Amino acid sequence: MAEERSFEIQLARSQQTYTIPADKSIIDVLYENGINHPISCEQGICGTCIVKVLAGEPDHRDSILTDDERNREGQFTPCCSRAFSERLVLDI
Amino acid sequence: MIVRNAWYVAAWADEITEKPVARRICNEPIVLYRTLDGAACALLDSCSHRGAPLSLGTVTEKGIRCNYHGLVFGCDGACVEIPNQDIIPKKARVARYPLVEKDQMLWIWHGDPEKADESMIPDYPFHDDRENWPHIHDMMPVKCHYLMLVDNLLDATHLAYVHPASVGGSAPSVHMVAKNVLDATDNGIKLSRQMSNAPAPPVYNNCVPFPGMIDRWQNFEFIAPAFVIQYSGGVEAGKDRATAGAPRFDMRIFHALTPETDTSCFYFWSTANGHETDNPAATDMIDSEIRKALAEDKVMVEAQQERINEFGEDWLVDNKADAPRVMARRAVAKMMQRQNPD
Ligand code: FES
Ligand code: FES
Numbered sequence: 057m058a059e060e061r062s063f064e065i066q067l068a069r070s071q072q073t074y075t076i077p078a079d080k081s082i083i084d085v086l087y088e089n090g091i092n093h094p095i096s097c098e099q100g101i102c103g104t105c106i107v108k109v110l111a112g113e114p115d116h117r118d119s120i121l122t123d124d125e126r127n128r129e130g131q132f133t134p135c136c137s138r139a140f141s142e143r144l145v146l147d148i
Numbered sequence: 149m150i151v152r153n154a155w156y157v158a159a160w161a162d163e164i165t166e167k168p169v170a171r172r173i174c175n176e177p178i179v180l181y182r183t184l185d186g187a188a189c190a191l192l193d194s195c196s197h198r199g200a201p202l203s204l205g206t207v208t209e210k211g212i213r214c215n216y217h218g219l220v221f222g223c224d225g226a227c228v229e230i231p232n233q234d235i236i237p238k239k240a241r242v243a244r245y246p247l248v249e250k251d252q253m254l255w256i257w258h259g260d261p262e263k264a265d266e267s268m269i270p271d272y273p274f275h276d277d278r279e280n281w282p283h284i285h286d287m288m289p290v291k292c293h294y295l296m297l298v299d300n301l302l303d304a305t306h307l308a309y310v311h312p313a314s315v316g317g318s319a320p321s322v323h324m325v326a327k328n329v330l331d332a333t334d335n336g337i338k339l340s341r342q343m344s345n346a347p348a349p350p351v352y353n354n355c356v357p358f359p360g361m362i363d364r365w366q367n368f369e370f371i372a373p374a375f376v377i378q379y380s381g382g383v384e385a386g387k388d389r390a391t392a393g394a395p396r397f398d399m400r401i402f403h404a405l406t407p408e409t410d411t412s413c414f415y416f417w418s419t420a421n422g423h424e425t426d427n428p429a430a431t432d433m434i435d436s437e438i439r440k441a442l443a444e445d446k447v448m449v450e451a452q453q454e455r456i457n458e459f460g461e462d463w464l465v466d467n468k469a470d471a472p473r474v475m476a477r478r479a480v481a482k483m484m485q486r487q488n489p490d
């Protein structure tokens with residue numbers, strides 16, 4: 057697998073911005089910052105963590121979302137997915 | 149999660165005769181029977197007079213007669229006769245359920261009868277294709293939520309643990325490394341698994357002795373809310389699946405799970421033989437082997453349901469291999485949401 061890259065996320069509700077380093081998941085960083093977003097499988101299977109992407113280009117890594125759910129509804133699994141763009145705005 | 153506006157299999161067509169059968173479906177007691185003309189009917193299993201079960205009644209020329217005080221009901225649920233009484237009140241009727249006979253099954257609709265669209269019934273032409281796919285069918289009551297059997301069918305990783313002596317084969321790693329292709333469809337999912345150069349599982353070998361390793365396939369289509377259409381088989385490793393002759397194994401299984409209550413269901417299945425179509429013993433062999441596997445599943449899912457009754461499901465953590473069942477359940481949830489938006 058290609059080398060992961062770091063990117064930024066912005067949480068729309070609190071307007072907080074965090075950097076996601078190459079070796080951590082979005083969820084890792086949220087938890088380090090005391091944001092206990094619901095999770096279960098941590099690998100894009102169960103759907104517990106699904107959130108909406110409000111801006112940016114997501115790099116989906118889950119195994120369950122349909123194209124429609126990803127592209128039209130903007131669903132995204134922050135436990136395992138990353139970003140192609142520099143910044144992702146999430147509805148958290 | 150029981151979807152009401154959906155067709156479910158109420159019975160095999162050959163199970164239902166003029167002798168009424170009581171079956172609880174989607175939490176409602178239903179009586180299934182045939183009129184003397186052979187038409188299959190489904191009514192609420194409770195007489196509009198004093199509530200007695202119609203399944204204790206008798207089918208007569210005019211309809212099904214309740215054997216408590218003798219009221220008779222037609223297939224549309226209306227009372228047609230009250231002994232020693234001229235007036236038949238308009239309200240003397242029982243709920244009737246749309247029931248369609250198709251592909252050797254009786255399909256029942258529990259939701260709004262206006263919405264009962266027969267084109268939503270899945271097609272399974274193999275049941276009538278005795279020449280190319282001779283089959284055997286049966287039903288088994290299982291004490292678990294119907295979707296737990298969908299989970300089970302779409303989960304290949306349990307084969308190695310629950311079914312080592314039947315459909316599984318003994319090497320867990322074969323199932324773990326199988327190549328899975330998983331796609332969402334409009335009303336469910338499609339899952340196909342290929343296992344190359346794998347040992348033939350006991351069932352395959354009992355039916356068709358293979359001299360060595362085989363290439364196996366398992367194709368599943370889940371159609372929400374309650375059907376799994378399976379096509380599995382194997383040819384000698386390296387042979388072309390489309391053209392390989394004997395020894396080869398070709399099996400189709402139709403699985404229909406019908407909710408009885410929230411924690412129990414009816415498991416209707418058929419096993420069809422595609423490799424030795426003119427040999428009834430081969431059809432019997434598949435049946436008896438698959439029966440063993442289903443009995444193994446039943447033990448596990450019923451025990452699992454007891455724990456889920458006690459501790460719920462919210463704390464359970466999915467594995468990577470749960471993707472197909474999670475997608476299947478999402479398809480059911482979507483179907484449900486389309487029906488009751490808000
Ligand atoms: S935690 Fe299961 S999909 Fe993200
Ligand atoms: S390993 Fe799946 S239920 Fe325990």
Ligand SMILES: [Fe+2]
Pocket residue numbers: 300301306310311441445
């Ligand atoms: Fe099984």
